[in-house]
Amino acid sequence: MKKLAKQTAVFSGLALAGVMFSNVAMADLFIYNGQHKNSGVEKAAKLFTEKTGVKVELKTGKSAELAGLLKEEGMKSPADIFIAESTGPFLSLSEGDLLAKAGDEAVKNVSSVNVPQAPKEDFVVIGLRSRVLAYNPEKIAEKDLPKSWTEMANDPKWKNRFSYHPGSGALVDQIANYKKLHGEEKTKAFLKALKENGQSINGHTAALKKVDAGELDVAIMNQYYLDRLYKEKGKENVKARIHYMRNGDADSTLSFSGAAVLKASKNVKEAQQFLAFLTSKEGQEAYVSTSGEWPANSKAVSPVTYLEPLSTLNPPKTTFNSYADSEDAKKLIKEAGIQ
Numbered sequence: 001m002k003k004l005a006k007q008t009a010v011f012s013g014l015a016l017a018g019v020m021f022s023n024v025a026m027a028d029l030f031i032y033n034g035q036h037k038n039s040g041v042e043k044a045a046k047l048f049t050e051k052t053g054v055k056v057e058l059k060t061g062k063s064a065e066l067a068g069l070l071k072e073e074g075m076k077s078p079a080d081i082f083i084a085e086s087t088g089p090f091l092s093l094s095e096g097d098l099l100a101k102a103g104d105e106a107v108k109n110v111s112s113v114n115v116p117q118a119p120k121e122d123f124v125v126i127g128l129r130s131r132v133l134a135y136n137p138e139k140i141a142e143k144d145l146p147k148s149w150t151e152m153a154n155d156p157k158w159k160n161r162f163s164y165h166p167g168s169g170a171l172v173d174q175i176a177n178y179k180k181l182h183g184e185e186k187t188k189a190f191l192k193a194l195k196e197n198g199q200s201i202n203g204h205t206a207a208l209k210k211v212d213a214g215e216l217d218v219a220i221m222n223q224y225y226l227d228r229l230y231k232e233k234g235k236e237n238v239k240a241r242i243h244y245m246r247n248g249d250a251d252s253t254l255s256f257s258g259a260a261v262l263k264a265s266k267n268v269k270e271a272q273q274f275l276a277f278l279t280s281k282e283g284q285e286a287y288v289s290t291s292g293e294w295p296a297n298s299k300a301v302s303p304v305t306y307l308e309p310l311s312t313l314n315p316p317k318t319t320f321n322s323y324a325d326s327e328d329a330k331k332l333i334k335e336a337g338i339q
């Protein structure tokens with residue numbers, strides 16, 4: 001496995017996100033990035049390099065697969081940092097004792113009542129995303145949308161009028177929360193109804209485009225896809241809208257993107273400095289301007305106009321632990337014939 005060449009750069013008295021660099025030898029950082037391509041990690045990393053001279057290299061893939069690779073590699077991993085779009089991978093790496101401390105600066109940057117904190121401070125939330133329903137107001141009024149997805153999946157009125165993305169990591173988070181709230185039998189019944197009465201569409205963007213074109217009434221997805229479509233087509237050309245469920249059920253599940261430093265890293269200090277930057281106001285604004293997520297640092301401002309305050313979303317009253325059951329949730333999704 002390739003290990004990045006050490007780069008030596010001397011910093012004297014440069015203050016970055018409250019972290020002082022003083023005459024320390026810096027090394028390149030290698031990030032395993034489980035976010036979408038062009039999710040904003042690239043943008044934040046580029047800014048970090050411009051400010052510090054520290055070269056950052058990204059290996060981009062699926063969060064769960066990269067977490068699996070990190071487990072296989074163990075202390076031999078060439079990665080310094082792991083970034084993912086959901087919480088389960090961090091919890092399992094944390095349990096495997098593969099994560100170092102995220103660093104006080106990063107932890108402080110994202111301490112807010114709306115942002116969960118890793119119990120061992122070995123990863124930090126960098127962005128929040130919500131499950132939502134995409135709809136087309138020319139076809140259906142917001143007030144006529146279903147009040148719950150369990151109801152929607154079981155009501156003959158909605159048969160074949162809604163879609164879900166079978167391979168979605170957020171669906172896994174949603175189902176993990178569903179099971180926590182309602183137990184295994186009801187979760188199985190919900191998944192069965194979803195499969196029988198909904199349309200399986202691979203990819204949230206594909207589903208959103210169908211909604212936008214008036215070919216599909218509603219689609220279960222994550223809020224940031226609308227922002228991606230705005231960027232692709234121009235906001236004025238997009239008819240689709242999103243609806244926050246706000247029902248305290250798994251329909252309103254929030255997922256948390258995060259970042260962690262690996263114990264295997266030879267550059268723990270520099271990696272913590274990267275996390276401090278990524279969670280700083282400046283780093284967060286660079287990141288969310290592309291990711292379309294809510295920033296985890298409450299001082300950062302998102303340019304996405306339809307993001308409503310996190311405090312109004314009424315997500316289920318579950319904790320990080322509910323997300324730890326992602327393997328179990330995946331199994332239930334598979335058993336229902338969805339994946």
Ligand SMILES: [Fe+2]
Pocket residue numbers: 036204222
């Ligand atoms: Fe996504």
